[in-house]
Amino acid sequence: MREARCTCGELKVEVSDEPKLVLMCHCEECQRRTGAPFGVSAYFDQNDVRVSGTSSKYERTSDTGLAVTQHFCPTCGSTLYWRAAFVPDFIGVATGCFSDPDFPAPQRSVYERSKHEWVTAPHSAACFETTSI
Incomplete structure (x- = not known):
């Protein structure tokens, strides 16, 4: 069992x-979304995820043309998780919200076409210019 939470702790996964x-x-x-040169996401089967607390949400259209709904804490503003229409059975969680230095490393690096020059993906990660899905 792992727990991710927002900065203030009101929203948890x-x-x-x-x-x-x-x-x-x-x-x-x-x-x-992150205010950083990249985001790190962990995708879980929706049946393995339990959300507690109330989230605010923001829906945008991805470059696939399908919706992505980001859920964030209405108090502290931390984006904690999201649902993407192109992977309907999965929930993405911001890995930093787990605050776990032993969390698994990324297996893929996507949208490398807009990657900052100084960022390096793990050597074992498969790299894609756009999405890998």
């Missing part, structure tokens, strides 16, 4: 299994 996929994303939307 508990997962009962290991992630099906961990990836680092360099798309401009993830750069804006």
Whole structure:
């Protein structure tokens, strides 16, 4: 069992299994969402995820043309998890919200076309210019 939470602790996600996929994303939307040069996401089967607390949400259209709904804490503003229409059976969770230095490393690095020059993906990660899905 792992728990991710927002900065203030009002919004939490508990997962009962290991992630099906961990990836680092360099798309401009993830750069804006995180305020960093990339985001790291862990995707879990929706049946393995339990959310507690109330979230605010923001829906945007991805470059696939399908919706991504980001859920964030209405108090502290931390983005904790999201649902993407192009992977309807999975929930993505921001790996930093687990605060676990032993969390699995990214298996994929996506949207490398907008990656900052100085960022290096793990050597074992498969790299893609756009999405890998």
